[in-house]
Amino acid sequence: MEIEKPHSDVSISYSLGLQERPASRITVPQIESPLHRIDARLGPIPVRPNRLLASLTGVGRFRPADAPRPTSIPPRQPRPPVREAPPVIAPGAQPVVAPTPSPAPTHVSSPAAVSAPPAVATPQPIPPAPASEPVKAKPTPIAAPVETTAPDSLPLLSLVGLSKSFGPVRAVDTVSLDLRPGEKHALLGENGAGKSTLVKMIYGVLQPDAGTISLDGRPLRIDSPSMARGQGIGMVFQHFSTFEALSVAENLAVVLPDRSLRDIRRDVRRIGDEYGLGIEPDRRLVDLSAGERQRVEIIRCLLQNPRLLIMDEPTSVLTPQEAEALFAVLDRLAGEGCAILYISHRLEDVRALCTSATVMRRGKVVATCDPREETAASLAEKMIGSTVERPRKQAAYIGKPRLEVENLRVPSKSGVALDGINFTARKGEILGIAGVAGEGQSELFAALSGERTLRRRDMIRVDERPVGQLDITRRRRAGMAFAPERRIGHSAIGDMRLSENFRLTHNAVRPLRGGAKKVREEFDVRAEGRDPFASALSGGNLQKFVIGREIAREPKVLIVEQPTWGVDAGAAAAIHEALMALSAKGAAIVVISQDLDEIFAICDRVAVLHRGTLSEPKVTGMATAEELGLLMGGAEPTALAEVS
Amino acid sequence: MEAFIVSMIIAATPLLLAATGEVVAERSGVLNLGLEGMMLLGAVAAFAVALSTGSTTLGFVAGAGAGMVAAALFALVALGFTANQAASGLALAIFGTGVSGLIGQGYVGSAIDPLAPVLAAESLPDNPALRVVLGQDAMVYFALLLAVGVWFYLTRTRSGLKLRAIGDDAESAHAVGLKVLGSRTAAVLFGGACAGLAGAYLSLAYTPLWGENMTAGRGWIALALVVFAGWGTIRVIFGAYLFAAASLSQFYGGALGLSIPSQFLAMTPYLATILALVVISAAGARRNAPAMLGLPFRPTR
Numbered sequence: 001m002e003i004e005k006p007h008s009d010v011s012i013s014y015s016l017g018l019q020e021r022p023a024s025r026i027t028v029p030q031i032e033s034p035l036h037r038i039d040a041r042l043g044p045i046p047v048r049p050n051r052l053l054a055s056l057t058g059v060g061r062f063r064p065a066d067a068p069r070p071t072s073i074p075p076r077q078p079r080p081p082v083r084e085a086p087p088v089i090a091p092g093a094q095p096v097v098a099p100t101p102s103p104a105p106t107h108v109s110s111p112a113a114v115s116a117p118p119a120v121a122t123p124q125p126i127p128p129a130p131a132s133e134p135v136k137a138k139p140t141p142i143a144a145p146v147e148t149t150a151p152d153s154l155p156l157l158s159l160v161g162l163s164k165s166f167g168p169v170r171a172v173d174t175v176s177l178d179l180r181p182g183e184k185h186a187l188l189g190e191n192g193a194g195k196s197t198l199v200k201m202i203y204g205v206l207q208p209d210a211g212t213i214s215l216d217g218r219p220l221r222i223d224s225p226s227m228a229r230g231q232g233i234g235m236v237f238q239h240f241s242t243f244e245a246l247s248v249a250e251n252l253a254v255v256l257p258d259r260s261l262r263d264i265r266r267d268v269r270r271i272g273d274e275y276g277l278g279i280e281p282d283r284r285l286v287d288l289s290a291g292e293r294q295r296v297e298i299i300r301c302l303l304q305n306p307r308l309l310i311m312d313e314p315t316s317v318l319t320p321q322e323a324e325a326l327f328a329v330l331d332r333l334a335g336e337g338c339a340i341l342y343i344s345h346r347l348e349d350v351r352a353l354c355t356s357a358t359v360m361r362r363g364k365v366v367a368t369c370d371p372r373e374e375t376a377a378s379l380a381e382k383m384i385g386s387t388v389e390r391p392r393k394q395a396a397y398i399g400k401p402r403l404e405v406e407n408l409r410v411p412s413k414s415g416v417a418l419d420g421i422n423f424t425a426r427k428g429e430i431l432g433i434a435g436v437a438g439e440g441q442s443e444l445f446a447a448l449s450g451e452r453t454l455r456r457r458d459m460i461r462v463d464e465r466p467v468g469q470l471d472i473t474r475r476r477r478a479g480m481a482f483a484p485e486r487r488i489g490h491s492a493i494g495d496m497r498l499s500e501n502f503r504l505t506h507n508a509v510r511p512l513r514g515g516a517k518k519v520r521e522e523f524d525v526r527a528e529g530r531d532p533f534a535s536a537l538s539g540g541n542l543q544k545f546v547i548g549r550e551i552a553r554e555p556k557v558l559i560v561e562q563p564t565w566g567v568d569a570g571a572a573a574a575i576h577e578a579l580m581a582l583s584a585k586g587a588a589i590v591v592i593s594q595d596l597d598e599i600f601a602i603c604d605r606v607a608v609l610h611r612g613t614l615s616e617p618k619v620t621g622m623a624t625a626e627e628l629g630l631l632m633g634g635a636e637p638t639a640l641a642e643v644s
Numbered sequence: 645m646e647a648f649i650v651s652m653i654i655a656a657t658p659l660l661l662a663a664t665g666e667v668v669a670e671r672s673g674v675l676n677l678g679l680e681g682m683m684l685l686g687a688v689a690a691f692a693v694a695l696s697t698g699s700t701t702l703g704f705v706a707g708a709g710a711g712m713v714a715a716a717l718f719a720l721v722a723l724g725f726t727a728n729q730a731a732s733g734l735a736l737a738i739f740g741t742g743v744s745g746l747i748g749q750g751y752v753g754s755a756i757d758p759l760a761p762v763l764a765a766e767s768l769p770d771n772p773a774l775r776v777v778l779g780q781d782a783m784v785y786f787a788l789l790l791a792v793g794v795w796f797y798l799t800r801t802r803s804g805l806k807l808r809a810i811g812d813d814a815e816s817a818h819a820v821g822l823k824v825l826g827s828r829t830a831a832v833l834f835g836g837a838c839a840g841l842a843g844a845y846l847s848l849a850y851t852p853l854w855g856e857n858m859t860a861g862r863g864w865i866a867l868a869l870v871v872f873a874g875w876g877t878i879r880v881i882f883g884a885y886l887f888a889a890a891s892l893s894q895f896y897g898g899a900l901g902l903s904i905p906s907q908f909l910a911m912t913p914y915l916a917t918i919l920a921l922v923v924i925s926a927a928g929a930r931r932n933a934p935a936m937l938g939l940p941f942r943p944t945r
């Protein structure tokens with residue numbers, strides 16, 4: 001099967017205006033036949049309505065909304081505290097809304113609202129917070145999706161009026177929430193909306209200032225994570241709480257005080273087989289990929305027979321395939337009666353997985369909804385409180401090569417060796433470099449930025465000038481600019497003021513007076529004080545400042561790594577816009593990112609980095625997440641053709 | 645030769661005691677540079693108590709107690725108030741030197757009976773090797789047992805595993821519910837007790853005298869020994885004996901007729917320390933270092 005057109009077509013298709021990018025906002029992308037995708041690929045404008053879903057439908061993970069759930073789930077070991085598994089309602093059966101006896105007055109989300117059948121267009125609770133725009137509740141024509149949980153089952157977990165302040169900031173403000181056995185509930189919100197604080201209280205890491213947490217209707221004070229675990233609450237953290245120096249089995253032993261290492265090794269193998277989470281128990285964590293480390297965390301939770309599993313941003317480090325495998329595990333757990341609280345700001349993940357959602361903004365619950373009924377755009381609107389224009393790259397004139405990388409080889413010091421990397425970024429182009437973490441991204445960035453100088457100077461050329469042996473400052477003078485992944489400690493120094501941080505990268509060239517102030521105004525960098533310390537800024541604001549600082553130099557070539565990692569949607573949109581505006585002025589931009597959504601949104605072409613080698617760049621409009629995911633997992637292009 | 649080995653064993657014991665304690669503290673992620681100060685406080689307390697009570701056992705108890713008090717002070721500052729660990733440790737070293745000198749003023753020149761070997765000389769067998777092995781005082785054996793015990797604790801027990809986990813990643817440890825500050829404080833106190841014992845051994849067995857600043861840099865050598873041993877307790881045992889042998893070369897070098905200036909020979913233990921550290925850093929042995937070593941931890945509550 002012919003997948004791809006030769007790359008020489010790129011500029012032609014641009015000049016023909018064929019680069020009209022499909023909207024990332026999708027209407028009903030649930031089912032898509034493979035045939036459809038083949039057609040799409042042959043046509044000049046590939047239809048890629050929902051990349052993640054589309055990539056996954058091929059593997060049969062997604063059921064149509066009204067399909068019956070798989071019922072052939074082998075029962076897990078007896079778990080004393082769990083009541084009966086939720087009954088599976090046959091497709092087409094009318095879900096009944098039974099008035100649920102609630103043990104305590106609920107605040108915003110009543111139990112009924114959480115699990116109400118969406119066909120009865122639930123009136124959206126209007127946020128008490130200043131909602132700049134009314135949330136449009138739209139009745140949906142989709143057949144009533146079958147609710148997995150019996151509406152009259154008692155909530156497993158019930159939060160009432162939970163609050164937590166850090167100094168003057170109310171991180172979580174009177175939040176109420178109910179969760180039933182088997183429910184897959186999403187907790188949505190921007191960075192700093194209070195999601196993590198909320199779940200840390202459930203997991204006993206933080207103590208609430210006010211409000212109650214009830215399990216099985218009994219109010220409970222959760223003093224510590226070990227107590228939470230004792231109650232059957234498991235949590236997988238965003239920043240993994242694993243120990244690098246220890247082996248897989250030892251990592252598990254740390255939290256399982258009464259099991260021998262030998263038992264744990266055996267259990268790891270058993271769970272690995274049972275759930276497809278295979279992992280060797282004696283490997284040290286340092287040697288594992290991010291996806292494998294997450295498996296360790298999940299196994300750690302499963303070993304404790306959880307009734308509630310909290311997942312904090314689990315897919316941010318996974319390839320689409322790994323994410324898909326994770327969803328399968330979560331689906332299965334939910335089928336066994338385990339409630340899942342899924343925190344994410346990846347709306348597509350939430351729509352694919354969850355059956356209900358609570359949206360938080362500035363510490364408050366502003367909406368509850370059924371994510372399957374919403375579009376990514378409507379969810380984002382609820383999260384942000386206003387409509388977000390997701391920026392899209394405009395068809396640009398792509399000109400002569402600005403940055404040429406030819407046979408770039410860097411031997412390994414301790415990380416990944418770069419093995420013959422070739423690419424060209426042209427005037428006006430944004431080139432995306434995708435790949436999961438630790439495949440050579442930081443090494444590539446170091447080679448491009450001059451943090452590591454090269455053996456041969458013509459491995460990297462900027463406007464035909466070899467720069468491979470120039471140091472960072474000289475490369476900056478040659479017109480390059482860099483924004484590394486780590487904000488504090490690499491892009492900026494936390495203990496320095498913004499004006500000083502501004503000078504750090506501008507002293508190489510003509511220092512701009514009042515540049516920091518200008519960047520703050522232009523990029524809407526919000527911070528207290530006239531000239532605050534970089535460490536006082538939130539992640540999104542600091543990243544806007546860093547990107548703005550580099551753009552202020554009007555570079556010819558900009559290398560950015562993970563420009564919107566851990567940044568809220570508003571700031572991410574601003575950063576994407578700024579990058580696109582820079583490329584429109586004629587700069588060549590290389591975006592090294594693990595976020596495929598980002599790459600599809602702003603890049604003209606994309607190549608995949610795997611174990612220090614780079615795939616042939618593809619036009620993003622003609623690539624699917626599935627293809628890229630396979631490349632990210634190391635599939636050969638030929639194997640790829642067969643799979644497709 | 646027998647004399648050399650006996651002196652080596654005796655010289656190694658305080659190093660081994662202090663380094664064993666420091667291994668535990670550092671494995672929990674706390675860098676306590678105050679070993680020298682804790683040893684001196686232990687030495688003076690042990691000497692004072694042994695002199696006034698006539699009991700060396702009570703002396704050792706007092707030494708361990710003094711080391712723990714000093715370590716508690718360090719724990720309060722470095723863990724409780726999350727002050728910089730390196731700075732607090734250096735302050736403790738200087739503080740301990742000064743305070744021990746002050747307390748010990750009246751004891752300079754006094755002498756006590758040294759710690760006796762476990763077995764009296766008459767009851768020892770004639771075989772010189774056995775004489776060396778069996779003819780030592782109780783603390784020599786205690787130090788070895790303690791080191792092996794610590795090795796067992798760190799590598800074979802759940803509690804030791806938790807301690808290593810805390811040293812590897814305190815944030816994660818806190819997130820999964822381990823008591824980071826409690827465990828670290830306990831580890832630091834243990835380290836203090838060991839350092840106090842090491843000091844007590846110097847003033848009760850090694851020289852049976854009190855002299856100002858009598859540790860003569862052994863605390864720093866013990867610190868280097870921990871790095872040299874790659875934070876492994878068994879390697880600490882070998883390292884302690886090796887370093888002790890190096891430190892004796894200044895006495896035996898002259899006796900062997902080597903025409904090397906005695907100042908140079910006096911330098912050897914420190915030189916060996918630096919060389920060992922250079923070689924180890926170059927070999928990348930720091931990979932074994934606890935990842936959180938020296939980093940403060942502030943729990944969010």
